[in-house]
Amino acid sequence: MRAGRVIFYWLGAMAVWLLLTWTVHWQSLVVGALVTLIAALAFGQQLPVMPLRLFNPRRWFWLLVYIPVFAWQCFKANLDVAMRVLSPGLQLRPGIVRMKTSLKTDIARTFLANSITLTPGTMTVEIKEDVLYIHWIDVQSEDPEKAARIIKGPFEKLLARIFD
Amino acid sequence: MTEPLGWVFIIAGVIFNVLGCLGLVRFPDLYNRMQAATKSVTLGTCGILFGIFLQTGFSALGIKALVAVLFVVINLPVASHALSRGSLINGVKLWKKTIKDEFTEDRGGASIIDTEDPE
Known part of the structure; x- marks a missing residue:
């Protein structure tokens, strides 16, 4: 190999x-x-990629689905930042929360971390095994499971189909 | 047709970059500033590059701009991740209104949430 x-x-x-x-x-x-x-x-x-996996057309299909989803989330993230920057009294409720991911491979986790960083209000600060630490500009929920669902958005499922 | 559309992308990109810089000035601590900088600069810069691609088409310049979009999208989040992680480990203070910091909790260090206003 x-x-x-x-x-x-x-x-x-x-x-x-x-x-x-x-x-x-x-x-x-x-x-x-x-x-x-x-x-x-x-x-x-x-x-980091297994070359053989690249010849699976299903992965390419989900990659094509992933790109517009990602672009839309990225655009929303920017509107979100714009709103916060322009609002007179800074409406921030920041915090660093921990989150578990079910993704197995390093490349999938890397892409999840990158996607989270570019989506509204969240930024990955550390990955340890399957735990991600995320700086959240507006902590909407202190319940770990609900928080994880909001943060991951649609990405985890898509990335599992592409890389795992 | 594609040339005016290219201008739309370039102007939108510049606006997002300006908003990102404004966030850099207005937000209270390093981590929030990093958020503003990463998101706006990614979309802003990609917008400008994509606008250039629309204007020049499949020429040497346009293709280079497209490849640059790919590299920016992959590398900017990694850079912000590395910077904010290094800052957390070295104890750069979080803003005083920060709700919780589970990263420092799990590492077992003393809280690095700021207790007074930096200004």
């Missing part, structure tokens, strides 16, 4: 190189192939 990861990393890095240079001149291709090969040999082992 090691060689598989390196090759997969190489192809991915090459794709990014092609997008960034946006040319198929042979000099650019040779340099790109060399540079991305070095990068793949150095970092390929740390690739």
Whole structure:
């Protein structure tokens, strides 16, 4: 599986190189192939995704569902921040709450943490195993289960389908 | 058609960035400020980059802008996470009206919720 990861990393890095240079001149291709090969040999082992999982179309479908959901939540988060910034007396009730997640893999947890950070009023400050600590700008509920449901929103289910 | 739409995205992005900076000034402590900065700057910057993509189309510049959107969305939350975690561990005070801090509770340290007004 090691060689598989390196090759997969190489192809991915090459794709990014092609997008960034946006040319198929042979000099650019040779340099790109060399540079991305070095990068793949150095970092390929740390690739957090199992290459085989990438060939499952169901995961790609849920990724496509995830993107608009995420964009909409991100937009709502910004309206939320805008309202708080512009309101005269700062309406803040901040606190750091703990939350459990049922996601198994590191990459899924990373994406959950990132999604939480970009959604309204919440920011992940620490992950320990399956516990996330979240800075919440407006603590709406002190009950752990209800709080977890509000914070996770639609993301945990979607991410479980994509990565786990 | 896409050029005016691109301007809409760019202007909205700039407005969100300005609001984020305003939050940076107005919010009371590091953690709340980080929230304002992360969210607004992510959407604002992505808006500007996406506007550039709409204006230039599939050219070298437009594609670079799209790739940059991806990197910004992935990396900004990680940066804010690292900064706020480091601040918590090193005892940067939380605002006095903070309700609870289960992170410090679980670590077993002394409370770092501010007791008086910093101003």
